[in-house]
Amino acid sequence: MCTHREGQHYGFLDDLEYGTALWFRWDGSDVELVVLPDCPVAAQEPDREGCCLFADHAEQHTWEDTVEEAPCTS
Structure with missing residues (x-):
């Protein structure tokens, strides 16, 4: 199990x-x-893709490059 x-x-x-x-x-x-407001931040032109998280979330927005995660091993 991953913790x-x-x-x-x-x-x-x-x-x-x-x-x-x-x-x-x-x-x-x-x-x-919990009911949370949507994150209002959008990517720059040309896509203007919106973030799929909630307002004031930690870390980066969903449209930004993500840091590679280590696999979860048991």
């Missing part, structure tokens, strides 16, 4: 009305459902 590092983690559940989405938020064994 998460400490801190809060989020998982997208569903879009709600325009500009908000329902997310799972967990920290250890504590889990809750």
Whole structure:
């Protein structure tokens, strides 16, 4: 089993009305459902692709290059 590092983690559940989405938020064994506003940041021209995360998220936006993750091993 792969374990998460400490801190809060989020998982997208569903879009709600325009500009908000329902997310799972967990920290250890504590889990809750939260409604969060969409991230308003979009990529530069020409694509103007929007970020698929919530406002004020940590790390980079979904349209930015991602750092390669280490595989999860048991």
